[in-house]
Structures are given as C-alpha cells and as structure tokens.
Amino acid sequence: MPSEGRDRQLVVPSPMLRPLCPWPCYPAKAVQRPLADYDKLGAAMTNPYCQSGPARASKVAELFTRIAPRYDLINDFQSFGLHRWWKRRLIRLAAPRPGERALDLCCGTGDIVMALSRRGVNSIGLDFTEAMLSIAQRRKAALPAGESSGRLRFVAGDAQELPFQNDSFDMVTISYGLRNLADWTAGLPEMLRVARPGGRVLVLDFGKPDNARWRAVYFAYLRVVVPWLGRMFCGDAQAYAYILESLQQYPAQQGVENQMRALGCRNVGVVQFLRGIMSINYGVKG
Numbered sequence: 001m002p003s004e005g006r007d008r009q010l011v012v013p014s015p016m017l018r019p020l021c022p023w024p025c026y027p028a029k030a031v032q033r034p035l036a037d038y039d040k041l042g043a044a045m046t047n048p049y050c051q052s053g054p055a056r057a058s059k060v061a062e063l064f065t066r067i068a069p070r071y072d073l074i075n076d077f078q079s080f081g082l083h084r085w086w087k088r089r090l091i092r093l094a095a096p097r098p099g100e101r102a103l104d105l106c107c108g109t110g111d112i113v114m115a116l117s118r119r120g121v122n123s124i125g126l127d128f129t130e131a132m133l134s135i136a137q138r139r140k141a142a143l144p145a146g147e148s149s150g151r152l153r154f155v156a157g158d159a160q161e162l163p164f165q166n167d168s169f170d171m172v173t174i175s176y177g178l179r180n181l182a183d184w185t186a187g188l189p190e191m192l193r194v195a196r197p198g199g200r201v202l203v204l205d206f207g208k209p210d211n212a213r214w215r216a217v218y219f220a221y222l223r224v225v226v227p228w229l230g231r232m233f234c235g236d237a238q239a240y241a242y243i244l245e246s247l248q249q250y251p252a253q254q255g256v257e258n259q260m261r262a263l264g265c266r267n268v269g270v271v272q273f274l275r276g277i278m279s280i281n282y283g284v285k286g
C-alpha cells in the first residue's frame with residue numbers, strides 16, 4: 001500500500017460519537033489519530049463471524065446462512081445497485097464464448113454463473129452454504145425456458161478443495177468470495193489448478209483505495225452505514241460489520257495481483273472502480 005498521507009493527522013470523533021458519524025472530520029470531541037491508525041479502527045472490534053484459523057469457514061457459512069434470504073436485497077442497497085454493473089464488467093472481461101466451460105466459486109445466489117450460462121457457456125456455480133445455493137436453484141428454476149437449463153449446474157463444495165480435475169475450465173471466476181476464504185492464498189492456486197492452460201481467472205472484490213482520505217471515508221461507510229443496513233434488513237449488524245473486518249485482513253487488489261504474478265499468470269491486470277473501492281483482478285493461466 002502506498003504510504004500517501006500516512007503521517008498526516010485526521011480528526012476522528014470520540015469513541016462515543018463514532019458510531020453516529022460516518023465521516024472522519026466530525027468536529028465535536030475530536031481526538032487526533034494518524035491516518036494509518038484509521039485503517040485499523042475496525043480491526044479493534046471483535047466480530048463473531050470474523051475468526052482466524054479453522055473456525056473461520058464454519059463462521060462464514062453461519063453468516064451466509066443467516067443473511068441468505070436478504071442477501072440480494074442488501075447488495076442492491078449497500079452498493080446503490082452498482083454490484084450489478086461490476087459483475088457485468090467481470091463477465092465482459094472474462095470474454096465468454098458459447099460452448100466454453102466456466103466455474104464460478106463462492107457463487108452465492110448465482111449472479112455470475114447465470115449471466116455466463118445466458119451467453120451459452122456451460123457453467124458450474126460452487127458454494128458451501130446450502131441456504132445460498134437453494135436461492136440460486138430457485139432463481140435457475142425461474143429462468144425462461146432455454147436460457148440456461150442444461151448449461152447451468154450448482155455444486156456444494158469448498159472453494160479451497162475443489163472437486164474438479166486439473167485443467168478443466170476455460171474460465172474460473174470468484175466475486176466477493178476470495179476475501180471470505182479461511183486462507184485466500186490457498187484459493188487462488190486452486191482456481192489456477194482447475195483452469196486450463198490459457199484459461200482466464202478473474203477475482204471481483206472490495207478493494208483498498210491508495211488515497212488514505214478516500215479510504216477513510218469508504219471504511220467509515222463500511223463501518224457505520226453497512227452494519228446499519230444489516231440490522232435493518234437481517235436484524236444482525238455484525239454480519240455486515242464483517243465486510244470491513246474481513247477486508248482489513250485481506251490484501252485486496254494489490255496483494256491478489258502480486259500473487260497472480262507469483263503463480264505465473266500471464267496478462268495480469270486490475271480494473272478499479274470508484275478510485276479503488278472495488279476491483280477486478282484478472283490473469284491468464286500460463
């Protein structure tokens with residue numbers, strides 16, 4: 001992460017006012033913190049869903065089981081509908097052709113994999129949360145005849161131990177999933193293992209903007225507004241406070257880009273949205 005602004009001071013509300021104020025410049029009872037500390041504020045919280053080590057996967061599955069019925073609705077609210085546009089961009093970057101084979105990991109309710117199958121791609125969506133997969137299955141059943149049917153399949157499984165042979169897919173995608181894995185560094189090699197040589201690998205997720213002030217504003221949004229939406233729609237603020245906490249433990253676009261290069265991918269690149277708030281990493285298996 002570039003060190004821009006690291007040494008500057010930022011006015012942050014006192015701990016009591018902080019939950020009410022999404023903006024770091026709120027004037028009352030201000031304390032002075034270095035900008036670098038602001039990144040860590042969320043990490044000081046202890047979120048029941050954000051565990052490290054072996055407990056992580058079961059907590060993540062518990063979280064998505066809990067929010068599954070409202071997942072799509074909250075996605076629209078928290079991103080102002082923009083997640084649909086970012087997902088469409090991922091599909092365009094994947095450049096799918098009819099008859100190709102695609103695997104979408106952590107497919108959730110199936111946005112990516114349904115879009116791929118609409119383009120004539122034989123698509124598999126994999127996820128380990130039954131509640132998310134059953135919504136995906138319902139959405140598949142509601143598709144107009146011929147739009148997906150035989151080309152689209154959902155599989156229950158762990159993205160870190162894929163039940164597929166090496167070199168099986170023309171493209172492997174993951175959206176808002178890599179950050180959730182118990183070990184994201186194990187997820188990317190597994191994606192590459194099942195992609196064929198020359199196959200495309202794409203990762204869409206929350207990013208970390210380089211600009212420290214912009215990052216502080218965005219983290220404040222994730223820390224205040226998004227958990228509030230979680231409380232309103234799911235009765236569980238922590239389930240959405242989890243986004244910021246998981247992001248703080250994840251190296252985002254820069255770390256994913258470095259690992260893609262280290263794993264020998266070709267044509268590695270990153271598309272950033274809203275000055276780095278969201279990003280798509282892409283590469284081709286060498």
Ligand SMILES: C[S@@+](CC[C@H](N)C(=O)[O-])C[C@H]1O[C@@H](n2cnc3c(N)ncnc32)[C@H](O)[C@@H]1O
Binds near residue numbers: 159
């Ligand atoms: C934020 S949702 C993303 C859903 C969908 N890809 C989208 O973009 O809307 C994350 C999904 O990852 C799944 N997930 C997390 N860890 C997983 C793992 N190790 N294996 C399979 N699925 C996992 C969760 O069950 C959840 O459905």
